[in-house]
Amino acid sequence: MTPSARLAAAIDLLTEMDASPRRPADAVANSFFRDRRFIGGGDRRAISALVWDTLRHWRRTEWLIGHVGGEVTPRLRIAVRQILTGVTPGVVSQAFVEGRFAPGALTPDERHALESLSKAEPAEAMPDAVRLEVPDWLFPHLRTKFGNELEKELETLGQEATLDLRVNTLQGDREAARKMLLRDGLRAEPTPLSPWGLRLSGRVPVTASAAFRDGLVEIQDEGSQLVVAMVGASPEMRVLDYCAGAGGKTLAIAMTMQNRGHIVACDVSAPRLDGAVRRFRRAGAHNVERHLLTAGDKWAKRRAGSFDRVLVDAPCTGTGTWRRNPDARVRLQEQDLAELTVKQAQILDRAAALVRPGGRLVYATCSVLDAENCDQIDAFLKRHEDFSLATPETEDVPEQFRGSATLSLTPAKNGTDGFFAAILQKSA
Numbered sequence: 001m002t003p004s005a006r007l008a009a010a011i012d013l014l015t016e017m018d019a020s021p022r023r024p025a026d027a028v029a030n031s032f033f034r035d036r037r038f039i040g041g042g043d044r045r046a047i048s049a050l051v052w053d054t055l056r057h058w059r060r061t062e063w064l065i066g067h068v069g070g071e072v073t074p075r076l077r078i079a080v081r082q083i084l085t086g087v088t089p090g091v092v093s094q095a096f097v098e099g100r101f102a103p104g105a106l107t108p109d110e111r112h113a114l115e116s117l118s119k120a121e122p123a124e125a126m127p128d129a130v131r132l133e134v135p136d137w138l139f140p141h142l143r144t145k146f147g148n149e150l151e152k153e154l155e156t157l158g159q160e161a162t163l164d165l166r167v168n169t170l171q172g173d174r175e176a177a178r179k180m181l182l183r184d185g186l187r188a189e190p191t192p193l194s195p196w197g198l199r200l201s202g203r204v205p206v207t208a209s210a211a212f213r214d215g216l217v218e219i220q221d222e223g224s225q226l227v228v229a230m231v232g233a234s235p236e237m238r239v240l241d242y243c244a245g246a247g248g249k250t251l252a253i254a255m256t257m258q259n260r261g262h263i264v265a266c267d268v269s270a271p272r273l274d275g276a277v278r279r280f281r282r283a284g285a286h287n288v289e290r291h292l293l294t295a296g297d298k299w300a301k302r303r304a305g306s307f308d309r310v311l312v313d314a315p316c317t318g319t320g321t322w323r324r325n326p327d328a329r330v331r332l333q334e335q336d337l338a339e340l341t342v343k344q345a346q347i348l349d350r351a352a353a354l355v356r357p358g359g360r361l362v363y364a365t366c367s368v369l370d371a372e373n374c375d376q377i378d379a380f381l382k383r384h385e386d387f388s389l390a391t392p393e394t395e396d397v398p399e400q401f402r403g404s405a406t407l408s409l410t411p412a413k414n415g416t417d418g419f420f421a422a423i424l425q426k427s428a
């Protein structure tokens with residue numbers, strides 16, 4: 001594709017995203033490229049890079065366009081991003097040409113907006129929430145959470161994430177996985193915190209590698225791996241992954257259990273649980289049973305007090321994953337947080353009933369917000385006097401985290417996604 005054709009496709013994709021504002025950007029992009037199979041891998045990556053760069057600068061671009069009196073459109077968002085990375089208006093307009101696979105020429109208004117932005121520093125100061133790309137309502141929560149680290153944390157949350165893999169020790173060790181990836185031209189280094197992690201440099205097609213196909217590696221952020229370490233599941237246990245989704249953490253739990261004992265992977269979403277089957281098979285995990293939670297289900301009553309470990313990887317705002325999902329910042333509304341905190345408390349209460357006396361409940365989110373993390377745990381402990389905080393029991397948890405019952409990771413501090421986990425022990 002020519003640069004103009006890539007630009008036109010990026011504008012089309014952004015337009016589709018604009019038309020489905022509640023749908024995650026990667027889901028829109030997947031359907032977009034599925035409908036246009038003629039677009040090859042290199043072009044797809046270039047188009048996605050243009051779009052994701054625009055998503056990462058969403059509020060700033062919008063504010064700047066408004067500042068020079070322009071109309072905010074996908075075309076102008078993309079053009080403005082180019083100006084802000086130092087491309088001159090003349091060069092930008094050369095890519096905006098007429099033609100079947102081209103975006104069409106810039107209008108006089110668009111040209112004017114680009115000229116104004118290329119010349120002047122905005123006189124009026126950009127509000128902090130806009131500059132740091134967070135919704136206005138959320139900004140005070142984040143300021144309270146991060147204090148003096150606010151700028152650093154939000155800037156890091158705005159950058160591209162690393163690509164982390166978890167080595168599936170059911171199939172081989174970390175060195176074997178590293179060598180196998182290298183045979184496919186993928187250079188990976190051990191992650192600093194997780195005992196099973198490998199970190200790849202840059203965006204690389206890891207799913208096409210033999211190590212991935214054979215189930216020796218899984219894509220999983222290092223923070224997510226550490227949550228599994230906090231669960232501390234061992235071979236003889238009965239373990240429940242209460243919000244298992246497509247089984248990312250279930251697979252890692254099966255690995256720490258050396259494929260022995262028994263794991264039940266639950267979720268309220270049948271498509272997500274179905275999606276886990278192929279992954280269990282590829283990883284060679286044989287000790288997992290799936291259970292779809294439905295209203296009025298008697299299953300929970302029958303299994304009350306029977307699990308050694310229960311993981312609640314709760315539905316949450318996902319604020320810790322903004323490096324991967326920059327569009328989520330724009331979609332997140334105050335009402336979502338209010339609804340999620342109610343749901344998290346309900347799920348915790350239901351899951352608590354399934355823990356055996358002396359067993360452990362591990363609560364986790366990929367959020368950085370206190371309302372979903374420590375506040376949720378404080379409230380739980382007030383409702384459940386038979387539970388108390390407990391420290392990790394396994395050496396899979398890195399030494400610096402072993403003395404605490406809670407784990408709180410952020411991209412700036414730890415180089416992982418933002419994650420929270422708390423270990424709650426039921427009295428014997």
Ligand SMILES: C[S@@+](CC[C@H](N)C(=O)[O-])C[C@H]1O[C@@H](n2cnc3c(N)ncnc32)[C@H](O)[C@@H]1O
Pocket residue numbers: 242243244245246247248249250266267268269272293313314315316347
């Ligand atoms: C953060 S995701 C889980 C991700 C998964 N554990 C992983 O590592 O890939 C949260 C999951 O909670 C599920 N969920 C939502 N409401 C639930 C409920 N009331 N009970 C159990 N699971 C629920 C969602 O369907 C979603 O799959």
